[in-house]
Amino acid sequence: MPWSSLTIPMLLPGYVLVLTRLSGLVLAAPMLSSDQIPRRLRALFAAAMALVLFPALLPTIPANLTLQAALPGLAGELMIGVLMGLGLQLLFNTARLAGMVMGQQGGLSLAQSYDPLSNDQTTALGQIYYLVLFFVFLLAGGHRAMVRSLLDSFQVVPLMSFTAGEGHLGLLLDLLRSSYLTAMRLAGPCLIALLMATLAMGFLSKTMPQLNILSVGFMVRVLLVMGVAAVSLGASGSLMADHTYDTFVIIRNAFSLP
DSSP states (O other): OOOOTTHHHHHHHHHHHHHHHHHHHHHHSTTTTOTTSOHHHHHHHHHHHHHHHHHHHGGGSOTTOOHHHHGGGHHHHHHHHHHHHHHHHHHHHHHHHHHHHHHHHHTGGGSOEEETTTTEEEOHHHHHHHHHHHHHHHHTTHHHHHHHHHHHHHHHSOTTOOOOOHHHHHHHHHHHHHHHHHHHHHHHHHHHHHHHHHHHHHHHHHHOTTSOHHHHHHHHHHHHHHHHHHHHHTTHHHHHHHHHHHHHHHHHHHTTOO
């Protein structure tokens, strides 16, 4: 049955609530929140996606909902999308953190570059690991899982029923812990190799005092980090895929999604 001019104002408050939850995800999620995407395009994407989902969510919208009654629920709807987006943002920051740690320890942080995706300065290794994680995320279907998690949230957390609790604060803490541990595991081979090289150069400086250990050690550390990172990068894909899966498990458990 086509909608009349009387039914559209009645459905508008529900559409605004759905749009607000989707807008929170667009504002915080990686790729969608990139400054390289024009703001108008992001707004149109959220509006079009909300328009597609709205007919399926009509049974969950409270009856006789007015715009004045929907205003207090906008903050909760926005928080749901932002929490999910921040969780995925922490997932991608894992790669940048691993690259930053390896770059600083190996002397590569002196040559930082601009990352247009995050609108921030990053190291070359950070960009490489970020791109690897980006492709792993797409190949593992992370973009579909992101949308699926948001859709399932409408069934478990109906519109205007969200209340922030300790579980949502624990969501961010769990994601921070998981991201930090994964970043250290990604940087682990380089850190171990640098530790062994530092010990070797320390013994070498005692046996050969005439050797300029500072100039030689700098080049050794740079070459060592690049070599170990190149060898271990291929094996890092499975670790990144597992971390992607664990991130979605943490997000879905925090919202009690099936």
